Amino acid sequence: xxxxxxxxxxxxxxxxxxxxxxxxxxxxxxxxxxxxxxxxxxxxxxxxxxxxxxxxxxxxxxxxxxxxxxxxxxxxxxxxxxxxxxxxxxxxxxxxxxxxxxxxxxxxxxxxxxxxxxxxxxxx
Amino acid sequence: xxxxxxxxxxxxxxxxxxxxxxxxxxxxxxxxxxxxxxxxxxxxxxxxxxxxxxxxxxxxxxxxxxxxxxxxxxxxxxxxxxxxxxxxxxxxxxxxxxxxxxxxxxxxxxxxxxxxxxxxxxxxxxxxxxxxxxxxxxxxxxxxxxxxxxxxxxxxxxxxxxxxxxxxxxxxxxxxxxxxxxxxxxxxxxxxxxxxxxxxxxxxxxxxxxxxxxxxxxxxxxxxxxxxxxxxxxxxxxxxxxxxxxxxxxxxxxxxxxxxxxxxxxxxxxxxxxxxxxxxxxxxxxxxxxxxxxxxxxxxxxxxxxxxxxxxxxxxxxxxxxxxxxxxxxxxxxxxxxxxxxxxxxxxxxxxxxxxxxxxxxxxxxxxxxxxxxxxxxxxxxxxxxxxxxxxxxxxxxxxxxxxxxxxxxxxxxxxxxxxxxxxxxxxxxxxxxxxxxxxxxxxxxxxxxxxxxxxxxxxxxxxxxxxxxxxxxxxxxxxxxxxxxxxxxxxxxxxxxxx
Numbered sequence: 001x002x003x004x005x006x007x008x009x010x011x012x013x014x015x016x017x018x019x020x021x022x023x024x025x026x027x028x029x030x031x032x033x034x035x036x037x038x039x040x041x042x043x044x045x046x047x048x049x050x051x052x053x054x055x056x057x058x059x060x061x062x063x064x065x066x067x068x069x070x071x072x073x074x075x076x077x078x079x080x081x082x083x084x085x086x087x088x089x090x091x092x093x094x095x096x097x098x099x100x101x102x103x104x105x106x107x108x109x110x111x112x113x114x115x116x117x118x119x120x121x122x123x124x
Numbered sequence: 125x126x127x128x129x130x131x132x133x134x135x136x137x138x139x140x141x142x143x144x145x146x147x148x149x150x151x152x153x154x155x156x157x158x159x160x161x162x163x164x165x166x167x168x169x170x171x172x173x174x175x176x177x178x179x180x181x182x183x184x185x186x187x188x189x190x191x192x193x194x195x196x197x198x199x200x201x202x203x204x205x206x207x208x209x210x211x212x213x214x215x216x217x218x219x220x221x222x223x224x225x226x227x228x229x230x231x232x233x234x235x236x237x238x239x240x241x242x243x244x245x246x247x248x249x250x251x252x253x254x255x256x257x258x259x260x261x262x263x264x265x266x267x268x269x270x271x272x273x274x275x276x277x278x279x280x281x282x283x284x285x286x287x288x289x290x291x292x293x294x295x296x297x298x299x300x301x302x303x304x305x306x307x308x309x310x311x312x313x314x315x316x317x318x319x320x321x322x323x324x325x326x327x328x329x330x331x332x333x334x335x336x337x338x339x340x341x342x343x344x345x346x347x348x349x350x351x352x353x354x355x356x357x358x359x360x361x362x363x364x365x366x367x368x369x370x371x372x373x374x375x376x377x378x379x380x381x382x383x384x385x386x387x388x389x390x391x392x393x394x395x396x397x398x399x400x401x402x403x404x405x406x407x408x409x410x411x412x413x414x415x416x417x418x419x420x421x422x423x424x425x426x427x428x429x430x431x432x433x434x435x436x437x438x439x440x441x442x443x444x445x446x447x448x449x450x451x452x453x454x455x456x457x458x459x460x461x462x463x464x465x466x467x468x469x470x471x472x473x474x475x476x477x478x479x480x481x482x483x484x485x486x487x488x489x490x491x492x493x494x495x496x497x498x499x500x501x502x503x504x505x506x507x508x509x510x511x512x513x514x515x516x517x518x519x520x521x522x523x524x525x526x527x528x529x530x531x532x533x534x535x536x537x538x539x540x541x542x543x544x545x546x547x548x549x550x551x552x553x554x555x556x557x558x559x560x561x562x563x564x565x566x567x568x569x570x571x572x573x574x575x576x577x578x579x580x581x582x583x584x585x586x587x588x589x590x591x592x593x594x595x596x597x598x599x600x601x602x603x604x605x606x607x608x609x610x611x612x613x614x615x616x617x618x619x620x621x622x623x624x
Contacts, residue, residue, distance in 0.1 A: 009412055009416070011413075011416040011420075012412065012415065012416055012419075015416055015419040015420055015423070018420075018423055019419065019423065054408055080408045080409075080411035080412045080415065081408055082411075082452070086465075097411075098411045098412055098414075098415030099411065099414055099415035099418040099419065099441075099442075099445055100415065100419070101422070102419055102422045102423065103422075
């Protein structure tokens with residue numbers, strides 16, 4: 001399983017990696033929207049994307065639309081923008097506002113990855 | 125048309141001067157017209173100019189009218205000149221009229237007979253075309269002429285002179301009062317104009333067909349060329365015109381027209397935008413590092429050898445987040461951008477959430493916390509559960525904070541009366557209470573009722589103010605009653621809407 005972390009804050013990327021260390025997943029990082037889209041288009045499609053909304057150059061919203069268009073990855077929004085978060089509740093697979101409870105995030109990611117795995121096995 | 129216009133007085137005099145010259149002009153034109161009629165009428169004495177001029181009857185009328193027409197024409201021209209002081213033409217006309225009267229009849233008739241009344245002509249004329257007091261000078265001239273024309277000192281008509289003097293006095297009095305009233309009205313108008321020109325707000329008046337009939341300098345300055353299409357420019361409450369944000373407020377003033385007050389609110393809009401920007405900074409730039417602190421401290425609490433230190437970091441970072449959230453809510457309330465959700469929720473779940481979050485803290489403080497949901501309250505309601513929880517947590521946590529060990533905090537959720545359209549959340553405590561003089565402003569931001577007490581409590585003093593604003597936004601309210609030393613009761617009243 002592969003998780004793509006799209007987050008411009010290096011400390012936050014590090015925290016997310018530490019939190020997910022027990023999940024047994026490959027983690028790829030993208031510090032901005034361009035590299036996130038590049039990563040999805042060129043390398044192996046991630047099973048799940050953790051996406052920040054405030055990103056330099058290309059906004060998180062645009063990245064969200066691009067991922068939805070190119071892949072079937074589950075998308076979990078992790079944002080500090082509590083004003084923008086509500087509109088993603090229905091669109092994304094999960095929405096967390098910073099600060100989030102690390103254990104709550106783990107629970108959500110675990111269930112999403114399990115569901116995705118089942119999906120993949122079903123197709124095979 | 126152009127010729128007729130050229131007979132008008134040019135608009136280059138001050139208003140007083142202009143008014144006098146206009147009156148003079150009318151009188152001179154009328155006199156000239158009468159003289160012209162007289163000049164033409166002499167031709168009924170004969171067919172040719174020669175015949176007319178040779179007739180003894182028509183000769184004086186012909187020459188007299190001709191002289192009159194000429195003099196009137198000269199006076200009209202003089203009256204239009206800016207170089208001739210206004211009273212000169214007036215005096216010339218009065219003298220002309222006096223002369224005409226003097227030679228209009230036999231001296232005997234002018235002093236004691238049928239033409240005595242003619243003297244009123246120059247006298248009344250002088251009141252109209254000259255400063256009112258000039259009438260007395262004309263009086264003297266007339267009296268001198270009458271005296272000179274009288275056959276003997278005994279036959280001087282003193283009685284007539286007395287009447288003329290009395291009439292002059294009345295005319296002078298009337299004219300002086302009228303002039304004074306005119307002056308007052310003009311001063312008043314001048315004052316209003318000065319105010320209109322001086323105010324920072326733009327004032328624009330439109331007539332019934334949306335044409336601009338008045339615009340003060342501030343309006344012209346703000347609108348520039350847009351003033352010509354004002355009605356379509358000001359069709360909205362606020363609009364950007366030439367880089368400025370203008371607000372328009374209309375009122376229909378009877379007898380004046382549609383009056384619009386134009387205000388430059390660019391600065392205000394700028395401040396609003398800056399406020400929104402600060403909101404964004406608070407929201408994003410402060411939450412991101414705090415989230416990192418919280419997250420790392422959570423990881424540390426699980427993995428480090430001194431988890432209690434990680435716990436302290438976590439708790440303090442949480443306090444900071446709570447403060448940021450309060451400030452953000454406050455800013456949103458101020459900006460009017462705080463939105464309430466409307467979804468199905470269970471009052472019981474709401475009560476359970478609050479209990480789960482606060483019971484441990486109440487126990488820690490030695491305060492007993494009882495949360496009860498009335499059976500009479502419907503199972504599911506419509507509203508914003510997150511915001512309701514925020515209110516209830518705020519009030520309940522306050523109650524716990526201000527209640528001493530061994531005290532009680534009771535929370536009751538119930539419908540208000542039978543067949544109710546509202547429901548209530550009551551939070552009562554046996555705490556220190558709030559003194560009556562502090563009650564009116566405990567819902568004001570950045571104030572804490574605890575300030576009076578020696579004990580200190582943490583927080584920005586925003587909680588109650590935010591709770592109240594949220595309740596108001598939900599169409600409800602929060603009331604408080606309190607007795608010092610016995611405790612307080614906070615009552616949140618909310619509209620009751622049963623979920624389908």
